[in-house]
Amino acid sequence: GESVGLHLPTLSVQEGDNSIINCAYSNSASDYFIWYKQESGKGPQFIIDIRSNMDKRQGQRVTVLLNKTVKHLSLQIAATQPGDSAVYFCAENAGKNSGGSNYKLTFGKGTLLTVNP
Amino acid sequence: KAGVTQTPRYLIKTRGQQVTLSCSPISGHRSVSWYQQTPGQGLQFLFEYFSETQRNKGNFPGRFSGRQFSNSRSEMNVSTLELGDSALYLCASSLDGAGEQYFGPGTRLTVT
Numbered sequence: 516g517e518s519v520g521l522h523l524p525t526l527s528v529q530e531g532d533n534s535i536i537n538c539a540y541s542n543s544a545s546d547y548f549i550w551y552k553q554e555s556g557k558g559p560q561f562i563i564d565i566r567s568n569m570d571k572r573q574g575q576r577v578t579v580l581l582n583k584t585v586k587h588l589s590l591q592i593a594a595t596q597p598g599d600s601a602v603y604f605c606a607e608n609a610g611k612n613s614g615g616s617n618y619k620l621t622f623g624k625g626t627l628l629t630v631n632p
Numbered sequence: 633k634a635g636v637t638q639t640p641r642y643l644i645k646t647r648g649q650q651v652t653l654s655c656s657p658i659s660g661h662r663s664v665s666w667y668q669q670t671p672g673q674g675l676q677f678l679f680e681y682f683s684e685t686q687r688n689k690g691n692f693p694g695r696f697s698g699r700q701f702s703n704s705r706s707e708m709n710v711s712t713l714e715l716g717d718s719a720l721y722l723c724a725s726s727l728d729g730a731g732e733q734y735f736g737p738g739t740r741l742t743v744t
Binding site: 549551556557558559560561564604606619620621622623624625 | 674722732
């Protein structure tokens with residue numbers, strides 16, 4: 516079936532450095548992508564999203580890049596802080612049904628980001 | 633504004649039993665989705681409800697079911713529990729199912 520995968524299962528960076536987390540997706544029909552952050556013992560927290568009609572979107576200290584040609588998604592975190600340490604998931608949405616809902620997220624396996632002080 | 637709440641937070645059940653988990657979405661949110669999270673399979677979509685109707689369903693057996701009430705609160709039920717059902721069950725709500733989702737803290741189910 517369709518799946519979303521991550522290139523790197525773990526990423527370790529120094530505090531203050533920029534982090535880049537990558538994600539490959541396989542469903543060319545996906546039109547909405549989301550990055551989530553999950554800290555230990557908590558549910559995933561929305562970071563940033565992007566629709567397929569865009570190739571870049573910026574938030575506070577985060578940027579998501581979408582390359583539809585190679586089906587690649589990345590999350591860039593500027594000036595990484597210890598509080599950024601968590602598992603990061605990318606998710607794609609390609610679910611459509613007769614009910615009109617287009618919400619059926621497929622998640623990647625996750626990348627563990629560790630920020631060293 | 634209160635976040636998504638899930639009850640109970642932890643649950644231990646025996647194989648063959650059934651379990652019901654509850655989710656209260658953010659006030660005003662009408663879409664509720666359920667996910668199963670395990671170390672081996674990651675986060676997998678179970679189903680999504682909107683206005684008391686199931687709109688989307690993942691690839692889980694019929695032992696997994698759910699429902700949504702008129703106040704948008706949702707429950708999911710797992711019957712005839714198996715050891716492999718041990719997981720973190722997450723609920724997420726959104727206004728209409730097409731935008732940003734907010735996750736609850738999850739219910740940790742252990743089947744022995």
